[in-house]
Amino acid sequence: MKMSELATKTLHQAPADETAKNAQLLIKAGYINKEMAGVYSFLPLGLIVLNNIMAIIREEMNAIGGQEVLLSGLQNPAPWQASGRWDDTVVDIWFKTKLKGGQEIGLGNTHEEALTSAMINHIQSYKDLPVYVYQLQTKFRNELRAKSGLMRTREFIMKDLYSFCRSEEEHEKFYQHCQDAYTKIFKRVGLGEQTYLTFASGGSFSKFSHEFQTVCEAGEDTIYVSREHGLAVNAEVMNNEVLAELKLDRGELEEAKAAEVGNIFSLGTKYSDAIGLRFSDEHGHTQPVVMGSYGIGPARVMAVITELMADEHGLVWPEAVAPYKYHLIGLGSAEAVVQAEEVYRGLSQAGQGVLFDDRDERAGTKLADADLIGLPVRLVVSDKTKQQIEYKKRSSPQTHLLNLNQLIKGE
Amino acid sequence: MKMSELATKTLHQAPADETAKNAQLLIKAGYINKEMAGVYSFLPLGLIVLNNIMAIIREEMNAIGGQEVLLSGLQNPAPWQASGRWDDTVVDIWFKTKLKGGQEIGLGNTHEEALTSAMINHIQSYKDLPVYVYQLQTKFRNELRAKSGLMRTREFIMKDLYSFCRSEEEHEKFYQHCQDAYTKIFKRVGLGEQTYLTFASGGSFSKFSHEFQTVCEAGEDTIYVSREHGLAVNAEVMNNEVLAELKLDRGELEEAKAAEVGNIFSLGTKYSDAIGLRFSDEHGHTQPVVMGSYGIGPARVMAVITELMADEHGLVWPEAVAPYKYHLIGLGSAEAVVQAEEVYRGLSQAGQGVLFDDRDERAGTKLADADLIGLPVRLVVSDKTKQQIEYKKRSSPQTHLLNLNQLIKGE
Numbered sequence: 001m002k003m004s005e006l007a008t009k010t011l012h013q014a015p016a017d018e019t020a021k022n023a024q025l026l027i028k029a030g031y032i033n034k035e036m037a038g039v040y041s042f043l044p045l046g047l048i049v050l051n052n053i054m055a056i057i058r059e060e061m062n063a064i065g066g067q068e069v070l071l072s073g074l075q076n077p078a079p080w081q082a083s084g085r086w087d088d089t090v091v092d093i094w095f096k097t098k099l100k101g102g103q104e105i106g107l108g109n110t111h112e113e114a115l116t117s118a119m120i121n122h123i124q125s126y127k128d129l130p131v132y133v134y135q136l137q138t139k140f141r142n143e144l145r146a147k148s149g150l151m152r153t154r155e156f157i158m159k160d161l162y163s164f165c166r167s168e169e170e171h172e173k174f175y176q177h178c179q180d181a182y183t184k185i186f187k188r189v190g191l192g193e194q195t196y197l198t199f200a201s202g203g204s205f206s207k208f209s210h211e212f213q214t215v216c217e218a219g220e221d222t223i224y225v226s227r228e229h230g231l232a233v234n235a236e237v238m239n240n241e242v243l244a245e246l247k248l249d250r251g252e253l254e255e256a257k258a259a260e261v262g263n264i265f266s267l268g269t270k271y272s273d274a275i276g277l278r279f280s281d282e283h284g285h286t287q288p289v290v291m292g293s294y295g296i297g298p299a300r301v302m303a304v305i306t307e308l309m310a311d312e313h314g315l316v317w318p319e320a321v322a323p324y325k326y327h328l329i330g331l332g333s334a335e336a337v338v339q340a341e342e343v344y345r346g347l348s349q350a351g352q353g354v355l356f357d358d359r360d361e362r363a364g365t366k367l368a369d370a371d372l373i374g375l376p377v378r379l380v381v382s383d384k385t386k387q388q389i390e391y392k393k394r395s396s397p398q399t400h401l402l403n404l405n406q407l408i409k410g411e
Numbered sequence: 412m413k414m415s416e417l418a419t420k421t422l423h424q425a426p427a428d429e430t431a432k433n434a435q436l437l438i439k440a441g442y443i444n445k446e447m448a449g450v451y452s453f454l455p456l457g458l459i460v461l462n463n464i465m466a467i468i469r470e471e472m473n474a475i476g477g478q479e480v481l482l483s484g485l486q487n488p489a490p491w492q493a494s495g496r497w498d499d500t501v502v503d504i505w506f507k508t509k510l511k512g513g514q515e516i517g518l519g520n521t522h523e524e525a526l527t528s529a530m531i532n533h534i535q536s537y538k539d540l541p542v543y544v545y546q547l548q549t550k551f552r553n554e555l556r557a558k559s560g561l562m563r564t565r566e567f568i569m570k571d572l573y574s575f576c577r578s579e580e581e582h583e584k585f586y587q588h589c590q591d592a593y594t595k596i597f598k599r600v601g602l603g604e605q606t607y608l609t610f611a612s613g614g615s616f617s618k619f620s621h622e623f624q625t626v627c628e629a630g631e632d633t634i635y636v637s638r639e640h641g642l643a644v645n646a647e648v649m650n651n652e653v654l655a656e657l658k659l660d661r662g663e664l665e666e667a668k669a670a671e672v673g674n675i676f677s678l679g680t681k682y683s684d685a686i687g688l689r690f691s692d693e694h695g696h697t698q699p700v701v702m703g704s705y706g707i708g709p710a711r712v713m714a715v716i717t718e719l720m721a722d723e724h725g726l727v728w729p730e731a732v733a734p735y736k737y738h739l740i741g742l743g744s745a746e747a748v749v750q751a752e753e754v755y756r757g758l759s760q761a762g763q764g765v766l767f768d769d770r771d772e773r774a775g776t777k778l779a780d781a782d783l784i785g786l787p788v789r790l791v792v793s794d795k796t797k798q799q800i801e802y803k804k805r806s807s808p809q810t811h812l813l814n815l816n817q818l819i820k821g822e
Contacts, residue, residue, distance in 0.1 A: 007542040033529040042481040070453040095508045118444040131418040
């Protein structure tokens, strides 16, 4: 992509009312646009990052047998009334609206009710189970406050998977598979080291749920990390009884601010009982389906990567999620610009992602924009580099020279 | 995909309140679920079809320089107030909702206002233009009636591209490119023959807009088709003056019901004037940006394909959009079932899409389900076919025998 053709540009400043570091930087670098408090749009570079994160999630969900669906945002009240979650005093983040005829409907803040209801047509027998269904779909949550940028928004895409099993045993097995898949996902997006499997409150059907918490100053949660065991405990369930059960010693735990990037939850038969999702077992007996739910917010992952990795000059993307690998800059004489064009063509033909700053701008502007946009590798072609290319990782001050062939071969 | 593992099954009947042929069939075949009137969810097979249609649209939009974004569903009233389209008496399909603080916000039914507003940060100079920005994003429209299944829904993904140009001339050039891209899209999804470029009413900035209308009994529009010229005129603008201008003779036109599958629209400077999207031209003069909008509803395309191609036995998918190419059935002895497994593995390893009916069901049920689900090619392995495979196109009664190698080689 040539920057002269890119639909966005870097901005001198973020909106005055934007206080979150992640949103400030992403707006300035042209990745997102603020529509209103807690509502952001994704511009071309931002959407590529979001799509890269979602592609990794999708691969890992498919690998554990997930089948993708796309449920509606508009929600029929009926299954929510059955589960007791339609009332605004029970769920305090509803956005509701009305059909022309006056009937109140909701905007989905989660999809246990809708999916459980939809699966009634498709699950009747033990032969129809287990199934694992997921989506990457937009949730709407009427948050009282929205001041953490992309970390807590009123509208966001969520990957929500729901498991439907015949028994607690079958459920536990999948729950573990999904836990392992989540570990892979956070490693692949570049958050592996800072992300801990965290014990959190469970609800009526199990003592604990599990969160994936990334240690991060901007996080809204407090967790207690055991680096030795690679585990953490959410402050909400932290007490002596729990520590004894998890065989953790208070002394080894470090308190840390963290952002919840994923959660996995045993639902038992809460929704299948309420909504009537039952199956006939091998003996012809009717049983409620055992369910679980498993969430990740891809834009929150993007925000957490920004918060953790950005420096005073701008964004710093891990290669797996970066919009392009290379940020190519041509500086100086017409000859250097022609050479930069050749490097752009060569890399593009080799299937490498390149953002090519072909604009008629000062060197200082181009270099500052490269730092702000934060692609993994900056390439500079100038009169000084002669027939070679200056190679610099965004995360390191070191530069070295190489030629196009070496670059394409990955030397 | 093995049918024993597929999250959905075929149903004996669609909901009693579902009157549209497309939705009835898609529900029965397990492609979609009806959430309420005018609101449908996409189940695994249905989402693959939708994604295949969207992938074709995306490719063609990228090919004409489109850059993909993702705007929010929640809409800030400000730019809509500026354009005069916030009022429910002006736009009668709004869904509106409220933030906790009581402020009214909207659910986007289109995105001219939001995108024009977002681009103010990114377009200031003639050097920033032209740009073409599109999304595949969910619209909400509070339709008074919703009785055409997926053809007219209260929530649907729309591909909406918006062009931003320096002049009418530059706009006209892109408008023609997009028109050509649309022709390619409808050809690729299998609607080329029945789809006509149709003159429709233009609005304040141009005499005509252009619709792509697919001749289809279930369509809501009436058009007059000139097969000779490969053009049509929407009934809404059909008069002697227009016919003279288009050099069409009333005698050559056939009246037909049709479904609008796409539209392209010159917006002039209506939104850029209202919202203040201006650029500084080569002479330093401030000019409003010249805009166009270009829509396609992928789920409506899916519905129209269903309406046109399905027969009394079920769905019939063109290969380009089918969830899988092959519907493989093993019938009879244990030996035949083993052979079917081998065919499944062989085709899967060769990268072919196969839905394998490995269920323990009667032959009649399996064959009926294959017709209902409507994949392009049915393959049957049974004791009768010996070591061979019976090959039958869904759209033809003829069968012939071949072996796995021939199948993989496409003979």
